[in-house]
Every structure is written in C-alpha cells, then in structure tokens.
Amino acid sequence: MAKVIMKGAEVAAAMKEKLVREVEDLKARGIEPTMDIVRVGAKPEDLAYERGARKRLEGIGIRLVVTELPEDIDQKHFEEEFSKVNDDPKINGIMLFRPLPKHLDEEPVDRMIDPGKDMDCMSPVNIAKVFSGDETGFAPCTPEGVMEMLNHYGIQLKGKRVTIVGRSMVVGKPLAMLMLKKHATITICHTRTADLAGTCRNAEIVVAAAGKAGMITADMVSEGAVVADVGINVGADGKMCGDVDYENVEPKASYISPVPGGCGSVTSSVLAKHVVIAAGRQNG
Amino acid sequence: MAKVIMKGAEVAAAMKEKLVREVEDLKARGIEPTMDIVRVGAKPEDLAYERGARKRLEGIGIRLVVTELPEDIDQKHFEEEFSKVNDDPKINGIMLFRPLPKHLDEEPVDRMIDPGKDMDCMSPVNIAKVFSGDETGFAPCTPEGVMEMLNHYGIQLKGKRVTIVGRSMVVGKPLAMLMLKKHATITICHTRTADLAGTCRNAEIVVAAAGKAGMITADMVSEGAVVADVGINVGADGKMCGDVDYENVEPKASYISPVPGGCGSVTSSVLAKHVVIAAGRQNG
Numbered sequence: 353m354a355k356v357i358m359k360g361a362e363v364a365a366a367m368k369e370k371l372v373r374e375v376e377d378l379k380a381r382g383i384e385p386t387m388d389i390v391r392v393g394a395k396p397e398d399l400a401y402e403r404g405a406r407k408r409l410e411g412i413g414i415r416l417v418v419t420e421l422p423e424d425i426d427q428k429h430f431e432e433e434f435s436k437v438n439d440d441p442k443i444n445g446i447m448l449f450r451p452l453p454k455h456l457d458e459e460p461v462d463r464m465i466d467p468g469k470d471m472d473c474m475s476p477v478n479i480a481k482v483f484s485g486d487e488t489g490f491a492p493c494t495p496e497g498v499m500e501m502l503n504h505y506g507i508q509l510k511g512k513r514v515t516i517v518g519r520s521m522v523v524g525k526p527l528a529m530l531m532l533k534k535h536a537t538i539t540i541c542h543t544r545t546a547d548l549a550g551t552c553r554n555a556e557i558v559v560a561a562a563g564k565a566g567m568i569t570a571d572m573v574s575e576g577a578v579v580a581d582v583g584i585n586v587g588a589d590g591k592m593c594g595d596v597d598y599e600n601v602e603p604k605a606s607y608i609s610p611v612p613g614g615c616g617s618v619t620s621s622v623l624a625k626h627v628v629i630a631a632g633r634q635n636g
Numbered sequence: 637m638a639k640v641i642m643k644g645a646e647v648a649a650a651m652k653e654k655l656v657r658e659v660e661d662l663k664a665r666g667i668e669p670t671m672d673i674v675r676v677g678a679k680p681e682d683l684a685y686e687r688g689a690r691k692r693l694e695g696i697g698i699r700l701v702v703t704e705l706p707e708d709i710d711q712k713h714f715e716e717e718f719s720k721v722n723d724d725p726k727i728n729g730i731m732l733f734r735p736l737p738k739h740l741d742e743e744p745v746d747r748m749i750d751p752g753k754d755m756d757c758m759s760p761v762n763i764a765k766v767f768s769g770d771e772t773g774f775a776p777c778t779p780e781g782v783m784e785m786l787n788h789y790g791i792q793l794k795g796k797r798v799t800i801v802g803r804s805m806v807v808g809k810p811l812a813m814l815m816l817k818k819h820a821t822i823t824i825c826h827t828r829t830a831d832l833a834g835t836c837r838n839a840e841i842v843v844a845a846a847g848k849a850g851m852i853t854a855d856m857v858s859e860g861a862v863v864a865d866v867g868i869n870v871g872a873d874g875k876m877c878g879d880v881d882y883e884n885v886e887p888k889a890s891y892i893s894p895v896p897g898g899c900g901s902v903t904s905s906v907l908a909k910h911v912v913i914a915a916g917r918q919n920g
Contacts, residue, residue: 361913463761476764477747483767484805504894517818521768528824532803535828540812544819546795551821554838 354602358580358609360617362499363504367621368412374628375413378635385416385479387445387471388437392430392456393423398449400632405447408620414627417443423453427460434461438469438624444631445471447623468633473487473526480604482526485533490626495527497618498559498580499534507557507578509534515552517541517595518561525580527559528622548572560595570600579608582615638886642864642893644901651905652696658912659697662919669732669890669915670699671729671755671907672743674719676714676740677707682733689731692904698911701727702878711744718745722753728915729755731907752917755910757810761796766810769817774910779811780866783818784842789891791830791841791862793818799827801852801879802845807866811843829907832856844879853883861889 378385383538387409391398402418409416419437421430428598437443446469452458458474467477473492481489502509517526542562552558552572558579560568565585573579583595594611601631602608609615662669671693675689686702693700703721705714721727730753736742742758751761757776786793787849798820802808816891825835826846836842836856842863844852846883857863867879878895889905893899 441877476760480760480763483763483809502790511828513830513835523814525767525813529809532824532826535826537823537825537829539821539823541814541821542816542819544795545821546797551797 354605354608356607357602358501358505358607358614360497360501360609361372362439362461363501363618364621365406365426366504367500367618367625371458371624371628373381376563377629378631381384381634381635382630383430384415384625385413385440386417387447387627388440388443389418389450390415390421390434390446391418391618392421392425392449392452394420395449401449403621404622409624409627410495412628414624416606417558425456427456430456431460432573435464438464438466441634445469445623445627447471450474450597452481465486468630471623471630476481480522480531482517485529488532490630491530491627492522492526492584493619493622494523494615495530496622498527498582498615500618501609501615502578507607509536509557512523512536512556513539513554514557514559515539515541515555516588517548517552518559518560518582520570523561527582529563562595562599564595565593566595566597568596571596572607575599575604576605576606579605580615581611583611584616605619638889638892640891641886642785642789642891642898644781644785644893644898647785647902648692648802648905649658650788651902653773655696655905655908655912658863658916659778662912663697663920667915667919668699669697669728669911670701670726671911672724672727673700673702673732674705674718674730674732674741676701676705676709676733678704679733680737685733689904693908693911696908698908710807711742712742714740715744715748719748720747722750725918727753728918729753729907729911731755732756734757734758755866755907755914763805766813767797767821769813771817774839774914775814776806776810777903777910778807778866778899779814780906782807782811782866782899783814784902784906785864785893785899786841786862793820796820797838797841798841799823799825799839799874800843801832801836802843802847802866804847806843808843811845813823835854837874848879850878850879850881851882852885854888855874857885857888859887859888860890863889864893865895866901867895868900 402510406416462474467474467475478489482491487545549572553574561582565587581594581596587593641704678765690700747759749759751759766775803826833856837858845866849871865878871877876896
C-alpha cells in the first residue's frame, strides 16, 4: 500500500490558510485583489471551471468578475473588450478561457496581455520566463499545482530522476522546466518513446500527463516510486479517471495522487496565489 | 574507431550550396539580404566572432553591416540606436552581441526587437515559439546547428534516447525542445544529476553542452553511440577543446563531432540561413 495518498484538498487547505492571511494584509492596505475571467460564449465546461474558480477565489477573499462576450463577437471588438480589462487598474489578474471560438485569433491578445496580469501563462513573456527558469513569471496553473503538491508532501526534487509522460505546453513542458529549476534530472516521454515502460521504471518520480486513461500500468512503476497523475479522462465505466491505473499502481507507489481529488484540485489554488502575488506587485 | 567524424565544414559547405542559390533568387527579385550586428564597444571576442560571421555571410552573398556603439553609451541612447536598426526596412536580420556592458539593461530591447528580425532568439516571442515547438520562430543558432549536423549525417531522432548534458538557454534547453519536436525521448542532465555516467550510457545520442573540458569520458558513452560536442573550452595544454574526452571516446562512438571543427563551425551558417529566411518573409 502506498505510504501516502497525496490529496489535492490537503494541499489546497494549506495554501488557503496562507493566502487568506495575505489577502487580509492587502485589504488592510486598501487593496481588494480582483481577477477577471474573460469568457467568449458560455460553454458548459467553461461554466463548470468558472464555478470552481469562484468558490476557491471568493473563499480566500479574492473578488472575481466575469467579462462574458458574445460567442459571435468579431476580432476587432474582442480585442477592444480584452484591452479594456487589461487596462483597468482595478483588475489585478486576467484569465481568458481557451480555446476561443474558431473565428477568433488568440495571438494578438497573447501579445497584448500585461505579463503581470497574465494568471495562466498565455503571454510569450511568461512562457519565455518559465522556459528560462525566471521565477518572476507566472507559470501555467496546472504544472505549478504539481510542484505545490510535491512540496506540500516534502518530496525533494534535487538530483532525483523524474520521468514526465506528455509534452504539452499546458503541463509536460512547463513542468519539466519547473522541475529542472529544482535540480531534478528530467526525462520527457511521449507517444513516440520507444521504451515507455522502461523509462518510467527508471524514475524515482513519475508524472503522468498524457491524457490517456490507465496508460501507466503497474509494470511501468518501480517499487517505492512517487506517482503524480495529472490526467483527466472519462474511463470506460463513464467515471472520471487519470492516466494511471490507480488500483494496481497504488500498492507499489510510496506517494500517489488520485483522480479525482489529486493534482486537479490544486490548480485553482495556484490561480488564487497568482492573483494575490499580482495584486501585491501592482501596488508596490 | 568512430564510423564517421562529423565535420562542421562539411555541414557548412552543404548549407552554403543551398543558401547561395536562395540568395541569388532573392537578388534577382531586387532584394539584398542584409544583417546588422549591433555591437557595444569592441571586445576582442566580439570582433573575432564578427570576422567569422562576415566571412560566412559575405561568402554566401549576404550583406553585413555593423552598428558599433560607444562602450559608455547610456540606456536611452542605446535603445534609440537599436530602435533605428530595428525600424530600418533595409535590415532583414539583427544580432546584438551579448552580454552587454553592465550598466545597460538588455530586457527593453529583447521586448522591442521585431521577432522576424531576431536572428539569435533574444525576443520572448521567439523563445516562446521554440519552447512550444512552433517552427516559425528563430531558434538560437548553436542548438539549431546541432540539428543541422545530425540531419546532414542522416541521424534519425524519432524514438531515440537522447541525453543532453547542460541546461543553458543558449544550448541545452532549446536543443531539448528542437529534438522533442523531432520525437526524440529527451533526458536533461546537469551538475546536480546523481548518476551522470549511467544516464549518458543509457543514451543512443549524447550531446555535451556543459562547458567543462573533458567531462564526458569513455566510460560514460555506450558502444556505438552518437556523440555531439558543443563545448568550447581551453584545455590544460592551452588548446581549444570540447566537453568530450575525444581521444578516448572517439573509438566507442559511431558518429562523433570534434572540437574545434565540429558543431561550432555550423553556427554562422545557421545565422546566414536565418537572414535568408527573414529576407524572404519580409518581402512576401
């Protein structure tokens, strides 16, 4: 049996305690940390994320405003509306829900957004900072949530062999850079990796971020490894599941995160942390 | 004995043949591909690089102009002068010699430079593109030179185990991203890696980019591995050498690049390639 089940709720609770105090300090100085969600249309998955984010942010004392734009807005008006939010000194952080409808081009707003207000790493300035290891940039929330989780459970990265399965710009690649900054030795695997099982077995820490239900099986994990599962899939039984065959991997792992209730539950806490940092910086 | 010594001059010659034709095509359309070196002061190493770049670029038919600025120029005038070069429609590519003197801040010009004229990846836009695998960005010349070399000698990357020793923003990290794009499985090592020898032995391709003379010894390379040496050091004997103990590693390798005469000799050809691409794009 795994020594420790890494629970997102525990990490989020610890982060909340610290953030609530920081928000109180800001409010005592007359600053109300505020985030703006920019949402084009009203897709059910966007609304679900929004509800979760609202609950988390408001629970910490952060104000959330939503700028909802019509689904058929044209590029010019979209950029104008985005620019208004970007220029509003009362807004400390911005999160644009992506992907945008197909008729809209995201690139102009990626370049326009104030990097200091960019809460989920859409600006090239923040992407470049994450790549170069400059911690003044805001990393994407999901990989930073993995770092928060490992840190919470006291898992050291320095000198460790880490295998990351998945090379996306939302998880795999930025996580590799964040872990490299902490002096881990990083191997990045993907669908074309010749010996995925062997490469995972060689790791002291395995991060699954490939988006394929049950792909990390027990034979791919060495005894005592740390396993963080960032996958969010719907299994054959219709239930939400990760990338790890949890039932069979759990007994071999020393630390393991479940899905649901694992890494995904930390993401909105990282978002809150970014808003608090941004509000502090924007007010000296 | 290594099957093949990978020689920078051979790669550069093949690249030149293609680039000379492309420059002729541009000139037939009235376009003279032009690069501007922006140099603050006149450090001997900058002048040495400039001579090499001039020889390579002019040999291909590319015009090189140099904007030399006084070493004691202040930030305001430096940015003004840089801006003039950046806005000049006759200049297709820009290379700023770095590091700048200590009293100057590079960040404003990193953000100012037209990404389409940025020949050696100083703009966050190009850094972000390299990170995300968007090939419309200009990668740093040195790691792209390694890719040119491996490609020239027919070395496939798809599915291969590659170990890169070194995590700098000029070689290790961008090279990892370029190779990941070609579907290699990448391990990034560094000074804190616990078992560097074992990690290198596990690789089919080893890239040495740590900047330490002779650190890659024969026991760290598996029989038949490909070894690319990006190091440039001065050895105990006062001679230029790479990161690889060439004499002892060469007999084990299938392909190996020497220093001098290896990867470093390809860098200025990549620079020329970038100028030709930029000149083509800027003229439709």
